[in-house]
Amino acid sequence: MDLQLKGKVAFITGGSMGIGKAVALELAREGVNVAIAARRMEHLDSAAAEIREALASAGDSVGAILPVSVDTTSMASVEAAMAATVECFGRLDILLNGAAHPGGLVRAELENADPDGLLQDIDIKVVGYLRCAKAAAPYMRRNGFGRIINIGGLTGRGSKQLSGMRNVAVVHMTKTLSDQLGPDGITVNTIHPGVVETPHIHELYEKEAQKQGLTADQVEANYVKATPIRRVLQPEEMGWIVAFLASPKSGSITGESVGCDGGLTRGIFL
Known part of the structure; x- marks a missing residue:
């Protein structure tokens, strides 16, 4: 299937490692120009070099990789990183929100739970995702096309950890933004990865x-x-799912939460 992604531009937070880096590689293979964004440039430069090496044998049809430093707890930093991406590539079509503390900071029982850690989790993952969506939407509206994909987490579908509430909030935000941005040709979806290598x-x-x-x-x-x-699961499997959700082929899917977990979740979600 031709995903019709060649020449589009993506901005990926949490792009220096793990799922974010894997998504960057798969999108670049589809011809997307990708800005990988995180706080530390040394990690971004290393990730960019790895991605470019993996793409070296794929010919001239692959996308370019741009490392961009960003702190998603700062609206000014997010806006500057988005502007740098558009200055380099001329447009912005796809946002993958993935910057977060893996697993969350509040995993203990109530008596040991740290309220400040929970606030930090929410500021980075929930409000951080919102900052990025807010900064990206005007560029997407300009093109009449956009794809926002949020990385959630299975802890939002269970009751084991207090940090899971950030993933519930991400799902709510996803649905709300899908209502607001749908008329502009912008879809918004969440994926919940399972146990990924x-x-x-x-x-x-x-x-x-x-x-x-x-x-x-x-x-x-x-x-x-x-x-x-x-x-x-393997990281590239998350990349394949994101590539489809980022493509024009997925235009009928918005406001949804997709479990990418090999069936690990036992709940039934209608």
């Missing part, structure tokens, strides 16, 4: 192993056993 997931295995008195390998095996497809 990233550096963060191995940190989670170690933490859970200490809590449960298991080894990290045993924790991973238990996750695999609980997943109907019986495997850990």
Whole structure:
């Protein structure tokens, strides 16, 4: 399928590692010019070099990679990063919101929960996503086309961690923005990744192993056993899903939340 993405421009927060970096690679393979954005330029430069190396054998049809420093807790920083992207590439079509503390800062029981950590989680992930959408929307309106894809999380579909409330808020924001931006040709959707092979997931295995008195390998095996497809997901699989949602082919899908978890979620969502 031709996703009709060649020549479009994407801005990816959390683009220096994990899912964000994988999405950048897949979009660039489709011919999208991609700005990868995060706070630390040294990580961005390293990620950009890795992506360009992976694209080296793909010929001239691939997109360019632009590292851009951004602090999503600052509206001024977000606006400057978006402006730099448009100055370089001439337009902005796709926003992937992915900048957040992996897993959230508030994972403990109520008596040990840190309200300041929860506020920080919400400022970065929820309000940060809003800042980016607010800055990106005028550029998308100018083209009569836009795709905003938010990275949520399965903790929003369960009750295990207080930090999960940020993912519930992201879903609410997604639906609200889809109503507001739909008439301008802009869709807004959320994906909830499951257990994905990233550096963060191995940190989670170690933490859970200490809590449960298991080894990290045993924790991973238990996750695999609980997943109907019986495997850990790969970052590029998130990239494929985002590439479709970012394309003109997905224009009928907006305001939705998609679990990309291999069936791990047992709830039924209508």
